[in-house]
Amino acid sequence: MTAPSSEAVVAVDSWIKSNNLTGSVVSDAHLLREGFVRLSVTVEQAENLLNCKYMTYVDSDGHEVQRVDESGYSVSDAIDRFVSVIEPTVRFPAPRRGPLLKSSPVVNGGITPAGVRTAYGITGAGAHGKSTKNRVAIASFLGQFWTQADLEKFWTELSPDSAGNNPTVLGPNSGQVRAMQCNAMLCCLYEPRPSQHPFASLPSHHLHLHLAGRHRGISRHPVRHWHRQRRAD
Amino acid sequence: MPTDAWSTAGQQPHNPENEPFLVWLTNVAAQSDDRVAKAISVSYGDNEPGVNFDYATRVAQEFMKQGARGISIMFSSGDGGVAGGQPSPCAQGRFIPTFPAAIPYVTAVGGTDPSNVKAAGLSSGGFSDYWERPKYQVDAVKAYMASGVPMPDPTHYNSTGAGFPDVAAFAEDVIIVADGNQFPVSGTSCASPIFTGVVSLINDLRMQAGKGSLGWLNPTLYSAKGSFLTDITSGNNPGCNTNGFEAAKGWDPVTGWGVPNFQAMSKQLVSA
Numbered sequence: 001m002t003a004p005s006s007e008a009v010v011a012v013d014s015w016i017k018s019n020n021l022t023g024s025v026v027s028d029a030h031l032l033r034e035g036f037v038r039l040s041v042t043v044e045q046a047e048n049l050l051n052c053k054y055m056t057y058v059d060s061d062g063h064e065v066q067r068v069d070e071s072g073y074s075v076s077d078a079i080d081r082f083v084s085v086i087e088p089t090v091r092f093p094a095p096r097r098g099p100l101l102k103s104s105p106v107v108n109g110g111i112t113p114a115g116v117r118t119a120y121g122i123t124g125a126g127a128h129g130k131s132t133k134n135r136v137a138i139a140s141f142l143g144q145f146w147t148q149a150d151l152e153k154f155w156t157e158l159s160p161d162s163a164g165n166n167p168t169v170l171g172p173n174s175g176q177v178r179a180m181q182c183n184a185m186l187c188c189l190y191e192p193r194p195s196q197h198p199f200a201s202l203p204s205h206h207l208h209l210h211l212a213g214r215h216r217g218i219s220r221h222p223v224r225h226w227h228r229q230r231r232a233d
Numbered sequence: 234m235p236t237d238a239w240s241t242a243g244q245q246p247h248n249p250e251n252e253p254f255l256v257w258l259t260n261v262a263a264q265s266d267d268r269v270a271k272a273i274s275v276s277y278g279d280n281e282p283g284v285n286f287d288y289a290t291r292v293a294q295e296f297m298k299q300g301a302r303g304i305s306i307m308f309s310s311g312d313g314g315v316a317g318g319q320p321s322p323c324a325q326g327r328f329i330p331t332f333p334a335a336i337p338y339v340t341a342v343g344g345t346d347p348s349n350v351k352a353a354g355l356s357s358g359g360f361s362d363y364w365e366r367p368k369y370q371v372d373a374v375k376a377y378m379a380s381g382v383p384m385p386d387p388t389h390y391n392s393t394g395a396g397f398p399d400v401a402a403f404a405e406d407v408i409i410v411a412d413g414n415q416f417p418v419s420g421t422s423c424a425s426p427i428f429t430g431v432v433s434l435i436n437d438l439r440m441q442a443g444k445g446s447l448g449w450l451n452p453t454l455y456s457a458k459g460s461f462l463t464d465i466t467s468g469n470n471p472g473c474n475t476n477g478f479e480a481a482k483g484w485d486p487v488t489g490w491g492v493p494n495f496q497a498m499s500k501q502l503v504s505a
Contacts, residue, residue, distance in 0.1 A: 110408040110417040111347055116427055119349045119403070120463075120493040122434065126503075127495075129234035129437035134446075136433035137237035137270030138426060139257055141277050146238075147412075154410040167238040171260055 008082035012037060015079045019049060050075060050089065058229045069228070113159045128161065138167075234433060237270045254333060255288070258295035266302060271436050271446035274429035276309045276422035280317040281330045281363050289332055289363055296338035300449030305436075307429045308334040309421035310341040310398035311357025315385070316472030318357065323473035328359045328390045334397050335361035337370070340450045341397040342425040343488045344404020345465055351480075352468025353404040356421060358478060358486040359470075360394035369455040370396055373484035382479040389475065399451055401465055401488035402427040431493040438503040447502065458483065459490025461497040 016022060016039075024039045043054050043066065052073035054066050068089045075083060117127065155163040241257040261269065281289075296306060310331060311318040317329035334341035334357065344353035360366075366374060374396050378384065398421075407423035408415050436446045447453070454462075465488040470477035478486040 110406040110415075111403045111423075112408050116403065116430075120431060120495050122431065122493075122495040124496075124499075126434055126438045126499050129434060131437045131440040133267070133440050134433065134437040135235045135237055135268075135270035136429060137239060137273045138429075139239035139241065139273060139275045139277075141241050141253065141257070150410040150413065153413065157410070157415065158408060165234070165236060167236040169238050169240055170264075171240045171257065 005082075011079050011082050015076060018078075021045075021049075050086065052089070053231070055231060056229050113162075137170075139171075234437065239273075254292045255295065258292065258299065261299055261304070262295065269302075269304060271303055271448075272305045272307070272429050272433040274307045274426040275333075276420075276425050278308060278311055278318050278331050278334055280321065281332045281335065281361065284332045286363060289336075292333060293336045293338060293364070296333065296336055297449075300338050303446040303448040305429075305432050305447050305450050306339045307342050307425045307432070308339045309423075309425040310334045310343040312344075312355045312404075312420045312422070313357055314355060314470035314472035315357070315359050315389070315475065315477040320472060326386075326389055326473050326475070328385070328473055328477075330359055330361045330363070330391075330394070330397070331357050332363070335364055335395055337364055337367040337395050337451060338449060340399045340428075340454070341489070342421060342428045343398035343401040343470075344419075344421045344424045345401050345488060345492055346405045346468070347403065349403070349463075349492065350465065350467065352401070352465055352470065352487045353419070353421075354468065354471055355419065356398070356401065356404060356424075356468075356470045356487050358396075358398050358488075360390045360392065360396050360486065362391050362394060364395040366393060366395050367451070369452045370484075373455055373458070373490075376483055377481060377485055380481050380483070382481045382485075383476070385475050385478065389473065396484070396486050397489070398486070399454060399489040400428055400459075400462060401492050402431075403492075428493060431495060431498065434495070435498050435502050438499060442503060444503070453502070454490060455484075457501065461494055461501045462491035463494045464491040 016025060016037075021039055021041070024041050024045075025037065041049070046052075047054055050068070050073040052068045053071070055069045056066050066088065073086075073089055075086065117123065151166075152163075155165075239257060239260070241253055241260070261273070299306060311334060313320040313329070315328040316323055318331050321329055323329060331341075333339055341358075343356035343358050345351060345356075346353045377396075378392075402424035404421045404424040405419045406417040407419070407427075409418050409423075410416070432447065432450070439446065464482060465480050465485075466482050467480055468487060469479045470487045480487045484490050
């Protein structure tokens, strides 16, 4: 990892102060180490800072993202040479991995923990963990987390043996809890909420500035499955 | 079974919409051998071309280290068939391998449909453009290519790259609870935690017997020719305007060696 130069940090810091954005910085130590600054700003603030217009784009699945329109954006000379990337601006989300939700709730049918046990022959003495030393883990990213009520409902309806086996949360993001759907399989494992487009789900407009090198203000037209819909709000 | 949930915010340094695997791995490395979970599932990933190669190499080294200290790491192989983590446009018809699933130091989990005998069409698999084929896999891939199954044109993929996935599990119509309702979801994001649950049960039996955890699974899996799994021999993983690869007897780049057979795993991986 290449930490930003002290010159870059000073320049961006004074840019933040001169634009009265001190209260908008939501960066944490981890993000800073990676060279990111995160600002929580309104669309209007973002448009003023970047001299641009944000539009809401939608894809064929109805996902919405807010991006800069085709005329692009620019950033103050004071920080231009220190900033390599500002997101979200002109880069559209690539299709991401995630469980594909089907449209309607079901009660019967589908693969359940009991069905998994039957299909894979998980019976007998080894069917439930007993060792006090053994642990299993899942890893989540992109600020995703489960919803406790959904986890408990999963236990009640589909995996009563797992009830109460709350996971221990570990990692640099362990204090931050954001809504994510849960899925407990077998010994209580979880699925991330389908987030094809993580930036679309942020509660307010977050700008990420990556301090690493020269800023390239390339304007890019949306890839073909994103269509401009309306002014961002 | 005690469960940990790693939560890592932020993004990759070179690609703000990707996951910071390296940050997470340094935290896993910092946990003591006694405390750290010995089977870990990750349902996140990217397309290989979207990940800086130097960064990817560094991440691969960390996976190697964690495997060597007794941790089995499972990754969902992806949901786009041969066309990446999600169905994507393929430049000149070139198949899109996924990251980190294709790294030999992790165990990539592909998918089956609810019948448990057929590959899920979404199951990502194929051959890496980043990683050379590991020695333990050479015979398995050779056997697949010589088996006579219909193969895509060789211009679509790197015929000397590491093959993936290694194994498979359910990846269609898996029931979860979201926003208070049961939903069926599809994706290898389901297959990875399901397979990991089984691995962890085997670790549990081993520990009860005073043995260590399984650790990096792939060499054991390939030297046993997948004999503790149930082979999946039908279905394929279409993408890039092709039928993708065909599932076949033995290892294949759609479902690997197949799905868990818990009784066989208990015999071969615990008692033996």
